[in-house]
Amino acid sequence: MKLYYADTTVAVALIIALKEADLPCELVRVDFAAGDQTKPEFLAINPRGRVPALVTKQGILTETGALLDYIHALAPEAGLVPEDPFQAAKMWEMMYYLASTWHVNHAHGGHGERWADNKASHDDMHRKAPENMRACCAYVEETLLKGPFLLGDRFSLADAYLYVVSGWLKDNKIDVADYPKLTALREEMEKRASVQAVIAAGMM
Numbered sequence: 695m696k697l698y699y700a701d702t703t704v705a706v707a708l709i710i711a712l713k714e715a716d717l718p719c720e721l722v723r724v725d726f727a728a729g730d731q732t733k734p735e736f737l738a739i740n741p742r743g744r745v746p747a748l749v750t751k752q753g754i755l756t757e758t759g760a761l762l763d764y765i766h767a768l769a770p771e772a773g774l775v776p777e778d779p780f781q782a783a784k785m786w787e788m789m790y791y792l793a794s795t796w797h798v799n800h801a802h803g804g805h806g807e808r809w810a811d812n813k814a815s816h817d818d819m820h821r822k823a824p825e826n827m828r829a830c831c832a833y834v835e836e837t838l839l840k841g842p843f844l845l846g847d848r849f850s851l852a853d854a855y856l857y858v859v860s861g862w863l864k865d866n867k868i869d870v871a872d873y874p875k876l877t878a879l880r881e882e883m884e885k886r887a888s889v890q891a892v893i894a895a896g897m898m
């Protein structure tokens with residue numbers, strides 16, 4: 695398998711999950727600063743110009759949630775998804791929330807051009823993003839996150855996802871210390887070899 699990723703992006707959650715599952719995978723860094731995600735070579739992999747993209751023997755897969763589920767399916771013995779159906783659904787609840795709301799709210803802060811053409815509109819979205827991200831943090835902190843991991847004492851795929859996207863809060867000038875459970879999750883994650891490896895590689 696070959697995973698296309700860029701540093702600090704949601705694709706790093708896949709790298710953490712691959713390490714947790716002990717699955718071999720070639721990593722291909724897409725240089726966003728050089729605009730490699732917009733070049734024909736990468737668009738042939740993912741025409742939307744986004745990471746992550748995973749090349750498998752059967753074809754190419756995109757979308758973080760689908761890829762995380764694929765990693766679990768390849769290595770169920772790693773126990774990255776709870777066996778209990780309710781607990782598994784709680785994990786998916788967080789992952790769908792991160793994909794559909796957290797990630798999208800964050801993107802409004804720096805990628806207003808995806809939704810509007812006028813600079814004034816981009817500036818307005820940029821100003822509004824911290825408020826929306828604070829609402830996301832409060833919802834995760836007060837409603838979803840049990841602590842220290844999402845589901846309590848056991849690690850699951852959603853923790854890798856939340857760890858990576860909560861690293862983006864500094865872009866919104868939000869101090870994660872304002873959210874004690876989120877802070878505890880980040881500390882717990884940073885004790886894991888998988889996370890230490892991505893930090894050491896400069897991916898976070």
Ligand SMILES: N[C@@H](CCC(=O)N[C@@H](CS)C(=O)NCC(=O)O)C(=O)O
Nearest residue numbers: 703704731743744745746757758793
């Ligand atoms: N829905 C996709 C979103 C992927 C996505 O937007 N990735 C960002 C990085 S976090 C990206 O590739 N951005 C390209 C760019 O900014 O040009 C997923 O969850 O995998």
